[in-house]
Amino acid sequence: MATTDRLERLIADECGSCCDGDVDDRVAELEAVRDRASLERTPTDAAVFDALSTETRLDIVRLLVAADGELCVCELEPLVDVSDSAVSHALSTLTDAGLVERRKEGRWRYYRPTDRAAALLAAADPGLDGAGTVSGGVAE
Template identity: 65%
Template sequence: MATTDRLERLITDEVGECRASDVDDRLDDLRALEARASVADGDESADLDALSALRSDTRYRLARLLAAADGDLCVCELEPLMDVSSSAVSHALSTLADAGLLSRRKEGKWRYYDATERADAVLEALDATRGGDA
């Protein structure tokens, strides 16, 4: 169990004194906040997977390209735009699809990818909160 020494000092600084009931009340408020901020374990894992998938420059660029495209693109259309091997592009696309940021379909020997609504929303949120002239 974590210590509450620092919390007690904060409460003392805020109100001039700190009683055990003040700490208990603040902890109850903080636990209620934690409950409101939490998501189901599976959802948390999916969120972290999506954010982690965008951490790579290659995956981030691919997600941006597909979100900007009007419809899906074939892997062969994406490869010339990337500065990595064909297998790295395929692996990156697979990671993004597994994270729920891309949809994929196969047509004969060709594989096509498209940004999902989740990818669009994440990238739009980044754009909207970047600041400056973005």
């Protein structure tokens, strides 16, 4: 178990004194917080945030959310300033993370955002509405 020296000092500063029972009570409260936080991770938890950690992938998700439908790879390529292979790689990463869905029709691949992607964007930028727009215009 971790040392509680600093916790004892915090309680003493806040309450004027601290005994072992005070520390035990606070540790129990903190353990309840940990239980409510649900620190169990799924394999995709870290992948989701990693997938949104580059400007290109974040831009692609924003574009797909703003499109309010599907876009073909060839429609995304002129909108982001990276190579064709970088767009394909970004889309693969986003698909693996569960942030976009892919549909193949003949030789064309179409992508659309998942509800999770739209929710994450809305949470990260409260100025965005569900369609990826801000104040009536397309989000930058």
